[in-house]
Amino acid sequence: MKTKILLLFIxxxxxxxxxxxxxxxRTDGSNKMKGSLEINRSDVYSSIELxxxxxxxxxxxxxxxxxxNGRLIWNxxxxxxxxxxxxxxxxxxxxxxxxxxxxxxxxxxxxxxDPKRISDWNxxxxxxxxxxxxxxxxxxxxxxxxxxxxxHGSNHEEYRYNGQLAVKNSATNPTMYFRSTGKDxxxxxxxxxxxxxxxxxxxxxxxxxxxxxxxVKVQATIDVPxxxxxxxxxxxxxxxxxxxxxxNSHLPEVPSEKxxxxxxxxxxxxxLILLKKIEELTLYLLKQQEVINDYEQRLKxxxxxxx
Numbered sequence: 604m605k606t607k608i609l610l611l612f613i614x615x616x617x618x619x620x621x622x623x624x625x626x627x628x629r630t631d632g633s634n635k636m637k638g639s640l641e642i643n644r645s646d647v648y649s650s651i652e653l654x655x656x657x658x659x660x661x662x663x664x665x666x667x668x669x670x671x672n673g674r675l676i677w678n679x680x681x682x683x684x685x686x687x688x689x690x691x692x693x694x695x696x697x698x699x700x701x702x703x704x705x706x707x708x709x710x711x712x713x714x715x716x717d718p719k720r721i722s723d724w725n726x727x728x729x730x731x732x733x734x735x736x737x738x739x740x741x742x743x744x745x746x747x748x749x750x751x752x753x754x755h756g757s758n759h760e761e762y763r764y765n766g767q768l769a770v771k772n773s774a775t776n777p778t779m780y781f782r783s784t785g786k787d788x789x790x791x792x793x794x795x796x797x798x799x800x801x802x803x804x805x806x807x808x809x810x811x812x813x814x815x816x817x818x819v820k821v822q823a824t825i826d827v828p829x830x831x832x833x834x835x836x837x838x839x840x841x842x843x844x845x846x847x848x849x850x851n852s853h854l855p856e857v858p859s860e861k862x863x864x865x866x867x868x869x870x871x872x873x874x875l876i877l878l879k880k881i882e883e884l885t886l887y888l889l890k891q892q893e894v895i896n897d898y899e900q901r902l903k904x905x906x907x908x909x910x
Contacts, residue, residue: 653677663689690714718749725788727752728763742780742792747772763788776801821871828879831886838886854880 642649653659658678662671673689690712718732723739734749735741741748750769758764763784769792771778777797784790796802830836839847844855853859856876858868 724750724767724769725763725784727765727767727784727788728754728758728760730754740789742769742778742794743771762786765790819870821874823871823875824869825872825875828875828882831879831882838883841887856880 642651653661658676660674660676663673663675664670665672671688674687676686676688678684678686715732718734721727721733721735721738724735725740727733730753732750733752734747736747737745738748748769748771750767753766754764763786765784765788767782767784767790769780771780779795779797780792781795782790782792794802794804831838839855847855851859857880858866858873
């Protein structure tokens with residue numbers, strides 16, 4: 604009897620040792636395990652497989668009573684997709700080129716604490732969040748900018764076709780810029796105009812429509828014609844002005860109808876030209892008044908003689 608018991612003990616012990624040393628642990632139903640599970644293999648792959656006809660999920664909980672705090676779901680029936688329920692935080696750099704997926708869905712929040720710091724906006728390539736301080740080729744020469752660099756999948760370091768968005772740090776006067784870049788990474792920034800604070804455009808603005816404004820201030824590009832009232836100013840005679848009008852059908856120095864239709868009008872320059880003509884007209888009137896006063900004086904003298 605003792606011999607049988609001993610043989611049975613040896614058999615059970617050998618059986619358990621064989622199960623413990625197998626590569627696969629097979630089990631049915633729900634199982635709970637306390638502690639940690641480590642799977643190590645020195646060659647090829649080690650894996651945990653969740654096999655299901657429709658999908659599977661892994662729950663992460665902070666206690667024994669709650670359902671889950673975070674969940675990773677493989678949804679086979681929805682485009683073979685992984686869904687993540689909960690916050691996703693990347694504390695270090697993440698190279699999304701190494702992530703092979705058709706769809707990445709984050710249902711709550713996605714944080715990126717450290718955008719890529721750059722020193723030259725023309726050297727960007729690859730889609731990324733970026734920031735700069737007093738950087739080369741930024742929308743403005745100084746200040747903090749936060750932005751987004753975007754391009755197509757075939758982009759590389761020597762082929763920088765990008766779409767870029769940049770926001771300047773300002774709590775009182777927010778400013779946004781955008782641009783497309785060429786092969787060398789350079790391009791022209793366009794400013795997004797907003798309705799807060801003063802706006803400055805370094806370049807031309809073409810408006811195909813009406814402009815409504817409470818006030819328009821034009822910076823003069825030519826001399827203000829107060830020199831007309833100086834003694835050394837050579838005022839054309841009315842005969843010379845009439846002769847010019849008969850030949851050209853417009854005033855001297857004033858653009859013709861044809862020129863205005865073809866080239867338009869510079870508002871600031873035209874206003875100063877018209878001001879000059881008004882000042883010259885004032886001089887003509889003053890001279891005419893001198894002639895009138897002279898005739899009135901002579902008339903009075905003749906009346907006195909007749910009396």
